[in-house]
Amino acid sequence: MTDVNHQQASNYNVSSILERRAAQLTLLALGGAVAIGAVTLVEQNWLPLFMLLASLPFxxxxxxxxxxxxxxxxxxxLIWTLATLALSILWVSNGHYDSGLMGLPCILIFxxxxxxxxxxxILLIVFIANIFAMGYAQQSGLLTFNNSFNDATRPVTTAIILLISGLAVRLLINDYVNTIHNLNSENVKVRESEKAIAFLANHDNLTELPNRTLASDRFEQAVQRAARTHSDKKIALIFIDLDxxxxxxxxxxxxxGDRYLVAIxxxxxxxxxxSDTVCRLGGDEFLLILEGLSDERDVSNIATVIQERVSRPVITGQHKLVCSAxxxxxxxxxxGERYDELVKKADIAMYRSKDLGRNTFHYYNSSMNSDALERMQLLExxxxxxxxxxxxxxxxxxxxxxxxxxxxxxxxVRWQHPKRGLIRPDIFIPLAEKSGLIVDIGAWVxxxxxxxxxxxxxxxxxxxxxxxNVSTIQLKRDDFKKRVKKILADVPISPNSLELEITESELLSDSPEFDESVEQLKLMGISLAIDDFGTGYSNLGxxxxxxxxxxxxxxxxxHGIEGNSDNQAIVRAVHNIADGLIMNTVAEGVENAEELLFLKELGITHGQGYLWxxxxxxKSLIRLLQDAA
Known part of the structure; x- marks a missing residue:
């Protein structure tokens, strides 16, 4: 509940209490007036009785x-009716000798x-002024108040006034006690909320691990501990990214995915x-801060253990999930000595592990920094x-x-860099995908x-x-279908002539947006192909x-299929799958006649490679077609 809602609820509760108390005190006053009226009737004290009756309509x-x-x-x-009634009765009765004087504190409580x-x-001042006025009137002889009392009715009148005062005080004490209780409850809730907010500010909501903020603080504490003890031991930062x-x-x-991250x-x-700190930086990135290390081999051993632990399958529901690190x-x-600098360098070292095949670890060295700068320049x-x-x-x-x-x-797509010459696609395509440039580059291609x-x-x-080729990033964007429609509208080409290739690993990006894009493309008459089939983890369904x-x-x-029984079995299995699902098969990378012959014997229908x-x-493609014709 927000602060505004708390305030509204509090205001509502206070209003409800006041409404209930106003009605209850009015009933108490009515009851008291009737009871005292009955006493005055017995006493045949007509003027106070008339005053009591006159107050009933009010x-x-x-x-x-x-x-x-x-x-x-x-x-x-209510307050001023009772005050007027009480003071009037006092003045016409026994003044400050009258038992009705006890009613004044009751009215003040109200x-x-x-x-x-x-x-x-104002009421307090009026009451005090009236008491002094009665005293002055008595002393000066202006009025004479009778201090003789009716022994039969005075105890009744006193009891009625005490009863009304006591009930009113009981209501007041109840409200006070309830208010204190509610305040204590609210204080407990506030303290719990503050703890929760402090925890969320310093921890990852999903895994409950320390976040970037707390990791930085833990690192500074580790540095301070090392400084206090004059220790020459090292502090290692291990940057982990799940492949x-x-x-x-x-x-x-x-x-x-969230359940998998919690397990990791x-x-x-x-x-x-x-004594170590494990934190989640975000996404599938984690950071470990290890202090008190005397040898780098300790870090290597821990990194090896981490890779072994991460690579174990995680069973969640019906799925067996595996990632490397x-x-x-x-x-x-x-x-370095600054936290941000060390995190950045550990990140750079992690990318070196990615570049060299993944599922490994590397220590940062200065040459990596130049590689990272080069990658940033290449992206620019x-x-x-x-x-x-x-x-x-x-x-x-x-x-x-x-x-x-x-x-x-x-x-x-190819990239002819003005200074670096031809840049390989396997270098710049991953950069384009990570930066989001693949959307514009893909549309241009x-x-x-x-x-x-x-x-x-x-x-x-x-x-x-x-x-x-199209990427998942393109397919998930709302404007991709519009771009394709516009291209087909602007360029005189039939949709049947266009085929979009999706790599098998990207086919795993099944999502409502992905499904909708695929369905819309098929409705346009565009066919789809799965590229690099056999290298990923496709769901055949x-x-x-x-x-x-x-x-x-x-x-x-x-490559070399004619002498590799494992590859033969895989290609045969893929062909059988395609044949069963009424699909064509295209063999990529065909380079010699032996491979071609074996593929034909397996029943593969299409090929692509240096053999042709x-x-x-x-322009060269047109010449190839003309020569073949």
Whole structure:
């Protein structure tokens, strides 16, 4: 509940109490007036009785106002009606000798409970002034008050006044006690909320591990402890990134991904000492702070244990989930003295582990920093590559194995850097995907390929098809379908001539947005293919659901297939799957006649590779087609 809601609830409770008390005090006053009226009737004291009867309509009006929830008006009318009645009776009866004098504190209690501060103050002054006035009138002989009392009725009158005063005080004490109790309860809630807020401010909400803020504080404490003890022991920062976690999150959903992260967090706790700090930086990134280390081999041993623990399968529901860990290590004070600097260097070392095959660990060294700077510069250059016309498209033919006829081509983006020359796709494509530039680059490649093939179709080969790679990032964007529609509207090419290739690992990015994009593309008449099939972890049910047209067998299974029984079994299995799902198969990376012969014997329908052609420009592709014709 927000502070505003708490305030509204508090105000509502106070209003309810005041309304209830105003009505209750009015009933007490009515009861008291009737009871004392009965006593005065017995005494045949007619003037006070008349005054009591005259007050009843006003007390009735008080009760009516209280029922109408006009609390303030009811309270003020009640207080001043009772005050006027009490003072009037005192003046016409026995003055300060009268038992009715006991009613004045009762009225003051009423005023303190339900009246305003101003009314209470004025009433107190009026009462004191009247007491002194009665005393002066008695002393000066202006009035003579009778101090003789009716022995039979005085105890009754006194008891009635005491009863009303006692009940009023009991109500006041109840409110006071309840208020104190509620305040204590609220204080407990506030303290618990403060603890929860402090915890959330310093811990990750999902895993309950320390977050970046607390990790920085823990590092500073470790440095201070080392300084106080004049210790020459080291503090190591271990940066951990889970390999392929994105595939789990995308294919099985964030809920399953979260359960997996919680399990990994628990394993990291178990793999470290109580004095170490395990924190989650965000996403699938974790950081360990290890202090009191005398030898770097200790860090290596811990890194090895972490990799072994992380690589164990996590069973969640019906799924058996496995990830490896890429680890980077920086050491205080060897690599720096500031927390931010050491985290950055451990991050750089982690990326070196990624670059060198993942599931390993590396210590930071100065050469890595230059590599990171080079990567940042390359990314900056890539941002300008599109507008400076540094990107271009080449096409690698796709052929029918049975006849050798070229029936299509795969469009492949290339980058000619003005200073560094040709940059390999495996270098700049991951940079584009991580930075989000792949969206604009992918759209540009798609439009360029459609325009090139449209020209080729109109002049030479009307049935020619083009395959273009798309990433999950593109497919999940709302504007991707609009971009494709616009390209097909602007370029005279049939949707049937266009095939979009999705890598198998990206097929794991099953999500509502992904499914919707795939469905919309198929409705446009565009066919889909799965690239690099066999290298990922596809759900065959999902492959069947989206009804792709082709499975492209990764080159790693095609190379040397004639002498590799394992690759033969894999290619045969892929072909059987495709055949059962009524799909074509394309073997990538075909380089010699022996491979071609074996693929044909297996029943593979299409091929692509250096045996026919390397990727070439659109002009060279047209010449290839013309020569083949």
């Amino acid at each position: 007390l009735g009006a008080c009760f009516w106002l209280a029922q109408k929830k006009q609390t303030k008006a009811a309270s003020e009318l 005023a303190a409970m339900v009246g305003s501060r101003r009314s209470f103050t 392929d976690f994105k595939a789990i999150n995308d294919s099985l959903g964030h809920e399953t 967090a628990e394993r990291l706790r178990d793999a470290t000492r109580a 890429s680890i980077g290590i920086s050491v205080y004070p060897n690599d 250059d890539l941002r300008t590559a599109l507008k400076d016309d540094e990107l271009y498209v080449e096409y690698q033919p796709i052929v029918l194995l049975e006849t050798g006829k070229i029936i299509g081509a795969e469009a492949l 798609l439009e360029r390929a459609c325009r090139d093939i449209s020209g080729l179709q109109s002049k030479y080969f009307p049935e020619f098809r083009v395959a273009v 999902y492959v069947q659901k989206i009804k792709v047209a082709k499975l492209k067998i990764d080159r790693s299974f095609v 052609s390397r990727p070439v420009s659109i």
